[in-house]
Amino acid sequence: MTAFLVLEDGAVFPGRRIGVPDGGAGEVVFTTSMTGYQEVLSDPSYRGQIVTMAYPLIGNYGFSAEAWEAEGPHVAGFVVRHDHAGLDGFLREAEVSGLAGVDTRALVLHLRTHGLRRGVIADSPGPEAVRRAAAVVPPGMRDLVGEVSCRETRRLPGPGPRIALIDCGVKAGIVQALRRRGCEVVLVPHDAAPAAVEALDPAGVLVSNGPGDPAVLASTIATVRALVERVPLMGICLGHQLLALALGGRTYKMKFGHRGSNQPVREASNGRVMITTQNHGYAVDPALPPDVEITHLNLNDHTVEGLRHRELPAFSVQFHPEGRPGPGDAEELYDRFLAMADEGTHAGSR
């Protein structure tokens, strides 16, 4: 059945409904990843967003248990050019509403040129739909992290060091990256008090990725500010932004963000470039306090991709070292984190 993606600015993109017959409202974003649609669908960082796949053929290789990044999908809507048999049914089961047969390239160029827009998947393209699009609650005004963070602490056993993972909507890939390295991972809610985290006596704290605007997460920022003084800490994506804010930096909303598996990032220390997976609409302002050092820059637009504290054992990256979907070129950052955590413990025991 024909339906339309209608944006707040009145732009209309016709297509064919797939997935559940109603719903589909949120900030419309696009990712250029050519593989990993199931990972994208279930990445909690996409909470509240209608995701457009720039790559036109989606559903080709089916779905698998290994590809989940969370228990289920998180996207608010899914827009593709060509859905391969199976995607429709998958979205129905997952209760996601989608739109297929869309000139997704036209949509991507629209978002690139005018910036991200809110939108709805509607059965008719009229002004009423535009009004509904304009009425979609902006990411900043909604407790997205609260919706995806775990409610209470969860322990995932492991022989190695204990890592407290502040869950702002963590991707399964991050948890696996730690557990593959033998860590005991303790997931704590995003609003856990510093004391509660310290009580776990973690070797290190990892602040996860997650959806929405970091600046509104006052309690988590406070927690990170408190912990960074005492425990080796790593931040990823939203966690990176939270660390920056905790250390006195600022963040801002990007025009259309970075979403894809091909973002080149240069590491300042050795000039090496790695290809990274990214999914973020906010970025860290390069104007940072003197005790914070920028370690990674985006080669395309020179945005801040990584930072570390000059004295404290704390660093963070804007990209996803674990990929999923995308390259694992930066995987060894997890080893750096664990090495740092290890030193931290020894330092503490002295």
Place this chain on the structure above:
Amino acid sequence: MPARADLRKVLVIGSGPIVIGQAAEFDYSGTQACRALSEEGIEVVLVNSNPATIMTDVEVADRVYVEPLLPSFLERIIERERPDGLLATLGGQTGLNLALALAEDGVLERFGVELLGTPIEAIRTAEDREKFREAMLRLAQPVPPGQTATTVGACLQAAADIGYPVVVRPAFTLGGTGGGIAYSASELAEIAGVGLQSSPIHQVLIERCVLGWKEIEYEVMRDAAGTAITVCNMENIDPMGVHTGDSIVVAPSQTLDDIDYQRLRTAALRIIAGLGIAGGCNIQFALDPRGRDYYVIEVNPRVSRSSALASKATGYPIARTAAKIAVGLHLDEIRNRVTGATTAAFEPALDYVVAKIPRWPFDKFPEMDRRLGTQMKATGEVMAIGRTLPEALLKALRSLDGPGRGLLWPDAASWSETELDGRIAEPSDLRLFAVAEALRRGRPREAVAARTHIDPYFIGQVEEIVACERALAHGTVSLADAKRLGLPDAAIAAITGEAEDAVRARRQAEGIRPVFKVVDTCAGEFPAQTPYFYSTYETEDEVPAAVRPRVVVLGSGPIRIGQGIEFDYATVHAVKALREAGYEAVIVNNNPETVSTDFDISDRLYFEPLTLEDVLHVVERERPLGVLVQFGGQTAINLAGPLAAAGVRVLGTAVDALDVSEDREKFYDLLRRLDVPCPEGGAVTSVAGARGLVARIGLPVLVRPSYVLGGRGMEVAATEEAAAAAAVKALRAGPGYPALIDRYVAGMELELDAIGDGESVLIPGIMEHVERAGVHSGDSVAVFPGQHVPPSVAERAIEIAALLSRALGVRGFLNVQYVYDGRALYVLEANLRSSRTVPFVSKAVGVPLVQIATRVMLGDALADLGFSGVHRLAAPPRVAVKAPVFSMEKLGRAESAVGPEMKSTGEVMGIDADPGAAMLKALTASGILIRERSVLAALADSDKPQAGEVFAAFARAGLRLFATPATAAALRAAGLPVVDVNPEDPFASHAIGLVVNTPTRGGDSGRDGFRLRRQALARRIPCLTSLDTARALAEVLSLDPERLAVEPLAGRPLQ
């Protein structure tokens, strides 16, 4: 770090003549590399023996040597030029093997030349199958169980351990030469024997056969700082067992989930780093469709056919980047020309899908085995871009320029079930059509997938097309939806029973037309600067408004025998001329290998099929002043009429004049009116008619079907019986069409390329063919300027050309072929387009003929360009000889003897002040290397009379003479010392350096001669099949190749 300051001069090695497995892609990469080096202020010296390339244009490098690609010649060039560095990874396998030889002979060291980019050791490791396996094990990368072997015995032993079937893979070869799959010891013994011979180091790899696994390729780049990226990956629709060059390939991969995609990508990065490659490489994997196991199949440590495809598929210029890396730049220091804003250190994201389909020569060699395997048979390929796979596949299919309409193969419906089953089970050029037919007949997708080992996903995509065909037939799908799926008007017409233009009319009425989108390397994330477009049925069109008046140039499509890289050369030069004349040059072409489809050659590149429908879409979008059809070979010429009929302005010679030259009857009438002699002949529709005609015009005769080109299906018949038989064959070849019979005029064949403007005619000179008429002009050795043409005959030839030019109102090119029988000069044919020989002649005279012709087509008068009246250019200071190069070792059962039907895939040029030296250079460059000072003669009776003087010349040159009994008798009678050999297997008992075998009757695999030619091929012993070629060689054999001078090309700029 910027380009290295210590590299002032760099020598680039080209890949030489076009052969199967090594085609135009290396002209593309080599040209790109030379430009990239010049940008860095480096002086570029180029050597390549192939005159039909853009890279051998004097503008491309600071100095261009067209000399044989042999170590001794390169040594002399190096000695003369003293380059600081050598770039060998852009000249295909030829370049690599030469670099290895130069390194081993200590030449590089002696002259202090540094091998740039990938180090020699990395090349060795990748090419030597044994070293490669060791390296992979070191890097903990899985390779199929296997062993390298250097004797047939060892091969059999290895196979016994591994278990059949096994794959035989020779080292240091290309296009899978000499390889194959063996199911039994006897098969293995045979394949291994050939394989060992075809490997320069007599080494083959015997390997577990993973038939049916997915074949996946990654294109990887790495710089000296260790930054590495994958440009893209590609998935072969035909699984393991069919050479990647013979497989239908899509980019990016379609059936790999992110986990597999990343696992192979990670492996690829580990391998390129582990081998220490600096530049680009191609890595092939086999992936188990039932699990997550994979094997590394091979690494090509250089740019390749696949890297050209990847560059065109993504917009990422791999060769350019590799060249920059070779001179010290890092990926993040190289600008991404597409976005202008980003660098080469990123991985392209596609928002479309690309399909590549090979172009095979089966149409030219009906006797050839159509089945595909590990040894490549394709001469070229087409690429198509679409937003869905059906769209891309259907575009690629019609780019092939074959008899298929969409997925409808002419006689598929008549295939029996068993026939059909065989066609889907056995890979061949028809398999995709067979798969469609099977689905049409209701075979379930899974069944077809199981039978073909093709992933069900791809079968499903074909099913979508078939379903649409069905819906069209039942009228249950809208025209708009059928077009959106990608069906061409021609297929829709075939299904609905309408005429193609009726379908177009309906579309126009309903306003159904495609939009054009941009290939931008980044899936729309950044604004793109590149004018690289493809059509699709979507909502938004991205073609920017043009500023200057535009002219469309039609390219020539895939490389095929009879229509090769020469036409891409012409296309590119036409574009150059257009831009210099202030027009926007718009190219339409579909060949991913070529220079013309490099997005920064033209102002606008439309990567589209060359059919009326697709070209009209471009024309409607661009509204050009007109279209140039004279450069894209027969493909473009054939579109002239239909385009004109559709109201498009065809620039240059009028369409009805073109028609006269294409239509034999009309052309002969014209000749008669001009009273220019042509061989007597006519068209017949029955055997009786044939006998009658033969009786009138006399024997021998030349018989051919009337509708085909490229001299296809031509035969010379010396007896009435043979003529009648040939006529039957010709009639069968083109049911409903007459057979053409001409008197066969024995004599010297001449050819010339001229440019006319209606008034004046520019004649660069006259070519003389070494072989008598009867050997296709494309297969004969040609000398420019002709050395034995009587002045009066030359005058007459020019006079005729001028006559024709004026009579036909030629505005642009005119190519005329003549035969001189000692009394009269006959015209065989005229082509009103840029011919195969235009690049050769342009280089021989050092004048950019195509650019002059383009100016004329745009309305300039030759007089204004400095050529008035009948202007014959002064003979150049050096003589140029063109020699054909064949790929027969790849073509299975095909007849290798030359005849009126063209068979060569490429050509080389020898150029020297001394005609003999030029001849020797050309023949040497074409691969006629005499390793043993001996020659074996086996001649047709008709040749025996002249045999004496030819072989006396061989004897004088110090060659021992061997001959089959009858020929031996003839030579002895001529007073020559000759050893008899047993025709069954002469090579077993004697060391033979050269075979001269002139066939009594070609194509008859039962005869000794045929077997002899095949044996020679298998042993890589040069085999001449025309006594004329033998004579030319014999006369120059006394020269010492080591003594020949090397000289760069000189060019006269166009005033």
